[in-house]
Amino acid sequence: MCRIGAIKSLDYVHPSIALKLMQSQQEGHDNSGFAMVMQNLGGIFEPYKQLPTLSMACTDDGIKIAENILHESGFRRIVQWSPQVNDWPGLDISAMPHYVFETFNYPNAYENLGKKKKQKLLLDTRLRLREALEDNEEGFVYSFWPDVITLKEIGDPHDIGTYFNLWEVDDRFTAKVITAQCRQNTNYDIVRYAAHPFHLQGYTILANGENTFYLKNKEFQQGLHRGYIGFESDSQCFLYTLHYVHRQLGWPLRYYKHVITPLPFNQIEDRKDKKQLLAIRQSLSHLELNGPNTIIGMLPDNTLFTCCDAKKLRPVVIGHDDRMVVISSEICGINEVLPDRDWETDIYPNERETVAINDELEVQRWKQ
Amino acid sequence: METITVNNVTANDLPWKIIYDASRCTMCGSCVATCSFRAIKMTVERRRMVFSEGDFPDPKSRFSAVPVISQVDSIRDYCRGCGMCEKVCPNDAIRPERNPDTRHPIITRCLGGDSIKRGGRKNLEGSIRTLDSIRVGRISQMTDPSLDAQRHTFDLLAPFGRILPPGELPFTPNQDKELVSNDTTPPVNWIYPVIIGDMSIGALSWRMWEAMAMATAYLNEECGLPVRMSSGEGGVPRRLLRSKYLKYTILQIASGHFGWNRIATSMPDMIEDPAGIMIKIGQGAKPGDGGLLQAGKVAAHIQAIRGVPKTDLLSPPNHQGLYSIEESVQKMFLSMNAAFKFRVPVAIKVAASATSVSVFNNLVRDPYNIVGGFFLDGIDGGTGAAHEVSLDHTGHPIASKLRDCYLAAVSQGRQGQIPLWAAGGLGKTGDLAADAFKMICLGANGVFSGKLILQMAGCVGNDMGRCNACNTGLCPVGITTQESPLVHRLDPEKVAQNIVNYFLAMDQEFKKLMAPIGNSSLPVGRSDALISTDQAIAERLQIQHVC
Numbered sequence: 080m081c082r083i084g085a086i087k088s089l090d091y092v093h094p095s096i097a098l099k100l101m102q103s104q105q106e107g108h109d110n111s112g113f114a115m116v117m118q119n120l121g122g123i124f125e126p127y128k129q130l131p132t133l134s135m136a137c138t139d140d141g142i143k144i145a146e147n148i149l150h151e152s153g154f155r156r157i158v159q160w161s162p163q164v165n166d167w168p169g170l171d172i173s174a175m176p177h178y179v180f181e182t183f184n185y186p187n188a189y190e191n192l193g194k195k196k197k198q199k200l201l202l203d204t205r206l207r208l209r210e211a212l213e214d215n216e217e218g219f220v221y222s223f224w225p226d227v228i229t230l231k232e233i234g235d236p237h238d239i240g241t242y243f244n245l246w247e248v249d250d251r252f253t254a255k256v257i258t259a260q261c262r263q264n265t266n267y268d269i270v271r272y273a274a275h276p277f278h279l280q281g282y283t284i285l286a287n288g289e290n291t292f293y294l295k296n297k298e299f300q301q302g303l304h305r306g307y308i309g310f311e312s313d314s315q316c317f318l319y320t321l322h323y324v325h326r327q328l329g330w331p332l333r334y335y336k337h338v339i340t341p342l343p344f345n346q347i348e349d350r351k352d353k354k355q356l357l358a359i360r361q362s363l364s365h366l367e368l369n370g371p372n373t374i375i376g377m378l379p380d381n382t383l384f385t386c387c388d389a390k391k392l393r394p395v396v397i398g399h400d401d402r403m404v405v406i407s408s409e410i411c412g413i414n415e416v417l418p419d420r421d422w423e424t425d426i427y428p429n430e431r432e433t434v435a436i437n438d439e440l441e442v443q444r445w446k447q
Numbered sequence: 448m449e450t451i452t453v454n455n456v457t458a459n460d461l462p463w464k465i466i467y468d469a470s471r472c473t474m475c476g477s478c479v480a481t482c483s484f485r486a487i488k489m490t491v492e493r494r495r496m497v498f499s500e501g502d503f504p505d506p507k508s509r510f511s512a513v514p515v516i517s518q519v520d521s522i523r524d525y526c527r528g529c530g531m532c533e534k535v536c537p538n539d540a541i542r543p544e545r546n547p548d549t550r551h552p553i554i555t556r557c558l559g560g561d562s563i564k565r566g567g568r569k570n571l572e573g574s575i576r577t578l579d580s581i582r583v584g585r586i587s588q589m590t591d592p593s594l595d596a597q598r599h600t601f602d603l604l605a606p607f608g609r610i611l612p613p614g615e616l617p618f619t620p621n622q623d624k625e626l627v628s629n630d631t632t633p634p635v636n637w638i639y640p641v642i643i644g645d646m647s648i649g650a651l652s653w654r655m656w657e658a659m660a661m662a663t664a665y666l667n668e669e670c671g672l673p674v675r676m677s678s679g680e681g682g683v684p685r686r687l688l689r690s691k692y693l694k695y696t697i698l699q700i701a702s703g704h705f706g707w708n709r710i711a712t713s714m715p716d717m718i719e720d721p722a723g724i725m726i727k728i729g730q731g732a733k734p735g736d737g738g739l740l741q742a743g744k745v746a747a748h749i750q751a752i753r754g755v756p757k758t759d760l761l762s763p764p765n766h767q768g769l770y771s772i773e774e775s776v777q778k779m780f781l782s783m784n785a786a787f788k789f790r791v792p793v794a795i796k797v798a799a800s801a802t803s804v805s806v807f808n809n810l811v812r813d814p815y816n817i818v819g820g821f822f823l824d825g826i827d828g829g830t831g832a833a834h835e836v837s838l839d840h841t842g843h844p845i846a847s848k849l850r851d852c853y854l855a856a857v858s859q860g861r862q863g864q865i866p867l868w869a870a871g872g873l874g875k876t877g878d879l880a881a882d883a884f885k886m887i888c889l890g891a892n893g894v895f896s897g898k899l900i901l902q903m904a905g906c907v908g909n910d911m912g913r914c915n916a917c918n919t920g921l922c923p924v925g926i927t928t929q930e931s932p933l934v935h936r937l938d939p940e941k942v943a944q945n946i947v948n949y950f951l952a953m954d955q956e957f958k959k960l961m962a963p964i965g966n967s968s969l970p971v972g973r974s975d976a977l978i979s980t981d982q983a984i985a986e987r988l989q990i991q992h993v994c
Contacts, residue, residue, distance in 0.1 A: 289591035291965045294975045302860025328613060331624035341968075343602050344637055355618055355626045361606055361635055362613040364863050369966045370591040389967065390599065392592060 081287040082107045082408040083260050083275070083395075085375045086416065087383045087436050089402045091121030091253035094230075098240045100405065100412040101261045105236070107409060111262050113239040114231035114274040116222070116283045117254035119381045123160055124182060124228070130157060131201050132182045134229040135208070136175035136271070137218025144211050145179070145218060152204055153186025160252070162243045172234030172242045175219070180228055202280055202306050219271045222278040228254070231274045236261040256381050260285050273311035277318040280306065280326065281379030284318035287408050288372030288393045292365075296320065299365035303327070317374050320366045325378065332384060333445045334359065335376075336433045339368045340389035342447060375406050384435040391430035397442070398425045404436045456558070458518045460550040462912055463526040463543040465518040471540035474514055478532035478541050483921040483933055486526035487541075490517045516541060522555050529907050529914045529923040545912075552835075563835040564741070566917025566927060568732065568872065568898060568910045569826055571839045576875065577846040577984055578882050584978030584993060587965035596955070596962040603957055603969060604673065605893035606866045607697075607723050608635030608792030608819040615816070633816055634792045636722055639666075639674040640893030640969060641883055641953065642868065643900055643946075645699050645725060645796070647681025647706075649740050649749045649760075650831035650917070652934040655904055655926045658942035664692045665947050672950060675722045677895065680738060680762060682706015682752040688713040693721050699796075700782070701727035703738055703762030705753040714786070723819065724782060724793040728766065728775065731824030731871040733833035734798030734842050738762030741832055743920035746929035772809040780817050794820025799843040799871060807852045811861050820866045822895065823849055827872020829898030831927055832918030845871035846889065850988050853890025853972060862972060866892040874899035875910070879949075880956035889988060890972045901926050903949050904942040 082104040086096055097115055124132060131154075135145060149156075159181045164174070189197055205223040212218035221229035232239045240246050258276045275285040290296065296316035300307040304327065307319040317339065324335050341360040347353055360367075371392030375385045385395050385406050397406050398413035400420040405413045410425070428434050431447040458464050465487055479489055494513045499505050518526060526543050533542040555563050587593040594601075610633075617630035643663060648656040663676040673695075680701035687693060688710060698721045700707060729735065740749075740760040750757060769775055775795060782793060795818060797806060803823060810818040825845025830838065849869040856862040869891040873882040875898075883894040898906075905924045908914035917927035925937030961967065964976045978993040979985040985992035 289587075289965075291587065291591055292970070292973065295970075295972050298857045298972065299860065299862060302857075323613075328616075329620070330618070330626060331620050333624065334626060343600060344604055352625065354628055354632075357635070357637070358611070358616055358618070358628075358632055361610045361863075362616055364606075364971070367968060369968065369970075370587070371965075390594070 081260060081262050082412070083258075083285045083287045083373065083375050084405070084407040084412050085256070085258040085285075085377070085383055087256045087381070087404045087440065089255070089440060091250070091255055092257065092403070093248045093250075093253050094245045094257060095240070095248050096416055097257045097259040098236065098245055100407060100416050101236060101259050103411045103415045104407070104409045105261065109262055110235050112231070112233045112274050113236040113259070113261050114276060115229070115257055115259040116276040116278050116377070117228045117257050118226060118283065118377055119255035120226050120228060121253035121255065122249075122251040123158060124226070127157060127182045128226045130182050130184060131223055131225050132228055133179060133223045134221045134227070135179040135218055136177065136221075136231070137179065137212060138176050141212050141218030142177050142179065145208050145220070148208055148211055149183065149204070153188065154183040154204070155186075156181050156183055158182045164242055165244055166242065170234070170238040170242050172232060172238050174232065174242060178230070178243075198280060206306065206308070224278065224281055227278060227281070229276070229278055231271055233269060233271065256377055256383055258283055258285050258375060258377055270311045272309050275312060275314050277312075277315050279318055279322050282318060282322045282326065283377035284314065284321055284374060286314040286317050286372050286374045287395075288388065289370045290314060290316055290368050290372060291370035292368055295365045296368070317368065317372075317376075321376055323366070332378065332382070332435060333433055333447075336386050336431075336445075336447045338363045338366050339386075340430070340447070341367060373408065381438050382435055384433055385428060386433040387428060387430050389430055396425055396427055397434055398422065399440070399442065404440055404442065456520045456522055456554060458520055459546065459548065460554055461518075461520070461525045462546055462549040462551045463528040464546045465516070465526055465532070466542050466544045467516050468540045469513065469515050471538040472516060473538060475537065477535040477537070478516060481531045481535045481923070483531070483923045483928075483930075484527055484529075484916065484919070485524040486519050487516050487532060488519055490515060492517075522551070522558055525551075527914045527916045528912070529916070531923045564739070564832060564918050565835050565838070565915045566829070566831045566833070567838070567908045567915035568829045568875070569839050569842070570910055570912050570915070572910065576872075577844065578885050579876070580981040580984050581885050581977050581979045581990070583884065583888070583960055583964060583976055584991065585976040586963045591965045594962040594965055594967060596958040599962065599967060601958050601961055601967050603640060603954065604637040605640040605969065606635050607638050607675070607794065608866070609633040609816050610635060610864050610866070611816055612861070612864060631789070633819065634790055635819070636792060637673070638722065638893075639672050640887065641879065641950070642675050642677055642697065642893065642895035644677025644697065644895060644897060645679040645727070646831065646897050646900075647679030647740075648684070648752060649681040649705070649744065650679060650927060652922070652925055652928050652937065653748065654934050654937045654939045655901070655942065658904060658937070658939035659900060659946065660687060660692065660696070661939065661943040662946035662950075663695045665943060666950055667695050670947065670951060672954060674950060677725055680705050680727055681740075681749075682709050684752065685709060685713055689716045689718065691719050693717060694719040696721050697723040697725050699725045699727050701738060701762050702764070702766045703760065705755070705760065705762070708754050709752060720787055720791050724786070724791055725796050725820075725822065726775070726778065726782070726793065727796045729796070729798030729800075729824070730830060731798045731826055731828035731842055731845070732830035733837040734800060735764050736833060736837045736841070737764035739832040739918070741918050741920065744927075744929050749929060772806055776810065776813045776815065776818060780815060792819035793817065794822055794868075796822035796824060799823050799825045799845050799848040801843060803843070803848050804851050804855045807865070808855055811856055811859070811865050818865050820868055821852065822868045822870070823852065825869070825871020827875060828870055829901070830917075845869050845873070846886070847987055849886060849891055850889045854989070857972070862890070863892075868893050868895055870895040870897070877902075880953045880960065884957060884960045885977060888970055888973050888977050890974070892969075892971055900946060903945045904937065
């Protein structure tokens with residue numbers, strides 16, 4: 080089973096905190112991998128928040144293929160960071176030869192174009208890179224987006240941390256929001272893309288559970304947007320639904336919950352927004368989720384949120400102090416990161432709740 | 448050598464033989480009085496009896512006239528195997544027995560010079576039913592828990608009405624981050640995923656029709672199951688049109704437009720809108736063969752409701768003013784606009800056919816978003832009257848066609864926009880929940896059922912040629928007849944109770960199917976939950992093959 084966690088902080092934090100958050104929950108997951116998405120970056124990426132950063136793992140050939148495509152598209156590299164790896168014998172990690180975290184300037188032709196056009200270019204480029212690297216598994220492109228870094232690897236999370244030197248705290252590789260998960264998709268074939276968090280155009284999702292409406296979700300999403308691809312994990316569907324509802328339809332976040340776990344009909348009947356809720360249930364019925372799930376999501380504006388399935392079949396808890404909010408599957412993770420917090424203010428969201436945390440660390444609880 | 452006339456019809460030419468035991472018979476006459484087909488009669492046989500009266504054998508013979516029950520040798524008044532004689536006989540003295548050597552299909556045509564007509568379902572049985580080779584095989588365990596059918600809540604509703612693509616919903620967020628509606632949306636009713644119908648008053652006796660209407664009202668008002676009943680093409684009693692229960696009735700319009708004069712003239716008195724309108728284009732049991740109500744059933748009250756003389760009532764196989772799919776859309780548009788001011792969803796019912804997907808594609812792409820349901824009826828559906836050749840030899844099974852339509856919608860990203868409702872032999876084995884659930888997993892939003900409802904009421908007909916005499920107006924159990932003595936055999940309250948109880952049982956069974964796959968709302972299109980032991984079926988329906 081998965082364990083998921085997320086940190087949102089007023090200060091830049093190092094990924095070692097995320098490792099710590101997840102390490103204590105290791106009895107609940109199977110230590111088969113580590114993946115994280117960092118957003119609102121600090122350290123060496125802080126000056127380039129408006130520019131896209133590529134997160135990729137690849138082979139020697141893969142790096143050439145990717146650079147050719149980026150060069151051809153007119154992207155100009157500004158900063159590059161490669162983790163200093165500790166390739167010690169005995170570490171449980173299936174490492175790729177190269178890990179690339181590079182920030183680019185937009186192509187000249189795009190300099191003065193609007194945000195939407197740039198965002199379209201970034202998605203198209205990532206999809207192109209992904210496709211080009213797919214043969215012989217030359218590489219995996221996890222994200223190509225401003226102010227976002229993604230790292231995913233197969234192996235023991237502790238060893239992965241050692242390999243990437245993530246246990247050693249520094250101020251060069253930090254972020255204000257980090258989401259993390261410690262499990263590969265061990266139920267099926269191990270595929271790097273199958274590990275959450277998943278990222279698309281500033282939206283990030285990770286989930287603990289099983290989406291039994293996976294096929295319905297997938298069949299519907301495939302026709303909704305060109306970015307909805309892969310489907311290596313049933314949890315990707317949650318990302319695409321979030322992206323669709325919030326970005327494509329332009330609906331407020333609270334409606335995400337209405338889409339994935341609509342209210343029962345008898346409760347909708349009594350609501351003054353009955354018309355909207357019924358229409359959502361009708362038109363988006365193929366995006367509904369069934370099965371046990373806890374979801375943690377991140378929006379482009381750094382809002383972090385969590386919600387559950389309609390029967391609350393998976394745990395989640397939110398703890399906080401003045402400078403940091405931590406969401407985690409298990410309380411032990413939060414105890415590790417925020418041992419001195421007032422645990423009486425911890426939040427255990429219910430099955431109809433969405434809890435969202437904004438950049439000021441204001442915690443909002445919406446009842447569906 | 449005896450001289451005989453072999454062309455005379457005799458009992459061994461007929462589909463059923465009456466087995467009669469004179470030694471048990473008390474000559475009470477119940478069987479003869481009961482037989483609505485007049486297939487048995489009281490008669491007198493000449494019997495020879497040998498006896499001996501003295502102390503020593505001294506055989507003598509005596510002839511006597513003995514009253515007996517005997518079978519009528521007629522291709523008009525022949526035994527349908529309904530078994531009413533056996534049911535009423537106090538002494539088990541009489542029963543029908545299937546005659547495997549029947550010459551009925553041949554002699555009826557030879558003597559009548561007309562095609563054979565009957566009611567019921569297709570009587571040609573082939574291999575195992577498709578749905579019986581399918582199981583719900585994706586059981587939730589460990590990674591996701593099964594739900595508890597007794598304790599968890601389930602949302603068992605299906606849409607009837609046109610559903611907009613999400614991008615076309617007229618909603619925008621206001622300052623409080625709430626979605627506000629800027630425009631109207633097509634009417635959609637969420638109803639129970641099993642619709643009763645669509646069988647007309649006329650095809651059915653008034654008691655049977657009333658029983659269904661009562662059951663529907665009870666299920667809604669007392670049991671909380673929003674079941675809807677389709678009127679069939681034959682009109683609706685004014686009393687119902689003017690009552691609050693109209694909201695549970697889907698009004699059907701077919702090519703004969705029977706009963707619509709009354710419906711139209713009742714509109715000013717309606718206090719509720721009907722649950723929907725169903726435009727019937729075709730019927731699975733006899734596709735391309737129009738409606739048929741034989742004159743024998745056109746009783747005075749049927750004449751009144753439909754506004755017709757006593758004659759065979761034939762709904763044409765096509766709508767006379769409707770030549771293309773586009774026109775059918777236009778027709779729906781007009782009927783909605785004119786009749787119920789866009790408040791009532793309008794759906795279309797067609798027979799499953801090799802061409803169903805083309806029709807569905809055309810409707811699902813209609814730019815006006817007005818087709819509120821695609822009712823697809825397969826070959827195993829029942830009918831009150833049809834030519835046997837149509838019943839047995841025309842039509843298309845429902846499972847693959849429904850699946851084709853759903854996958855056609857999926858390939859266009861339009862799944863769910865026109866709700867798919869399937870029928871045609873569902874519940875044939877008596878287990879409608881299982882059949883319906885599998886159809887839902889294959890892509891149906893819901894199902895509709897007619898013949899099974901009659902079986903709940905006491906219909907004794909089956910798919911091996913038993914009874915199937917709905918067309919004659921002589922239904923022995925009072926379901927498909929307008930003969931007063933026969934109709935009074937049916938207790939409408941008991942029938943309503945049976946229907947209600949069946950639905951309650953089915954509702955529980957739905958939950959027993961949803962719980963193991965961990966779903967609390969209907970798994971429409973969740974074909975990953977299904978497996979099949981038949982490779983060809985698995986491949987055709989795109990589900991997992993297992994062995």
